[in-house]
Amino acid sequence: VFLCRPESRRSSPESQAGEVGCASRIISGLARKAYRRPVTQTDLAPLMQFYADGRKAGTFEHGIESALTAMLSSAKFLYRTEPPPASAQPCTIYALSDLELASRLSFFLWSSLPDDELLTLAEQHKLSAPRALEGQVRRMLADPRSKTLTTNFAFEWLRVRDTAGFDPDPYAYPAFDAPLRAAIRREMELFLDAVFREDRSVVDLLSANYTFLNERLAQHYGVPDVRGDQFRRVTLADPNRFGLLGKASILMVTAYPNRTSPVLRGS
Numbered sequence: 001v002f003l004c005r006p007e008s009r010r011s012s013p014e015s016q017a018g019e020v021g022c023a024s025r026i027i028s029g030l031a032r033k034a035y036r037r038p039v040t041q042t043d044l045a046p047l048m049q050f051y052a053d054g055r056k057a058g059t060f061e062h063g064i065e066s067a068l069t070a071m072l073s074s075a076k077f078l079y080r081t082e083p084p085p086a087s088a089q090p091c092t093i094y095a096l097s098d099l100e101l102a103s104r105l106s107f108f109l110w111s112s113l114p115d116d117e118l119l120t121l122a123e124q125h126k127l128s129a130p131r132a133l134e135g136q137v138r139r140m141l142a143d144p145r146s147k148t149l150t151t152n153f154a155f156e157w158l159r160v161r162d163t164a165g166f167d168p169d170p171y172a173y174p175a176f177d178a179p180l181r182a183a184i185r186r187e188m189e190l191f192l193d194a195v196f197r198e199d200r201s202v203v204d205l206l207s208a209n210y211t212f213l214n215e216r217l218a219q220h221y222g223v224p225d226v227r228g229d230q231f232r233r234v235t236l237a238d239p240n241r242f243g244l245l246g247k248a249s250i251l252m253v254t255a256y257p258n259r260t261s262p263v264l265r266g267s
Helices: 013-035 041-057 060-073 098-109 116-123 130-142 144-158 160-165 178-197 215-221 248-253 262-266
Strands: 210-213 232-235
Touching: 013 041, 013 060, 041 060, 098 116, 098 130, 098 144, 116 130, 130 144, 144 160, 144 178, 160 178, 160 248, 178 210, 178 215, 178 248, 210 215, 215 248
Parallel strands: none
Antiparallel strands: 210 232
């Protein structure tokens, strides 16, 4: 956050000006990231006023905190807007700007803000070039942050998150416990991640004859010769376990606590 540090005391007009300049540099850098675009004087002016009010009431750090609070409360941070170009006619198709494309990419692949490299390319109007766009997508997929493509996007799509609040009937399923619940979620995470990382066909989501098991989940599935808590890739013999529709997490969230439901699974 603190790209610079002013003098510890405001002993002169020069040091006060230096403090304001340092604050402006810090707040501009933060706002560029938070708003996901270049910051204008119109953006900066109210933030600097919050800084000034906070600085009067306390320290330099308190002033920065006040500006940051305002920034993170702003609609410019909380919402991603894509206003149509001024020249766009009603009911027509128009291209996204490079900055809008950068936000779409980062929130889809990382569930987070664009980083400096992506934002800089967008500011230079180079991101939409096919070669640059492909290069950035490959870079972002190789980054550990792309794990959220599985744990956020895919888990929401497939309702895997709902397994956390689903409690099977203990009389019908007495062997169900917390380690099994965790293993069920982990299996889906590893399976989806493998499909993404290995660039497999989308058909694999329904037909893949492999999954990822530890001993607890293997016992639940009736798969022999899997020992220990470590998950490993396992080739399945039972076609009923192939693909997404054979995964315990999908079967769990499309059922009732004490029985299956063709209606829920069919929908």
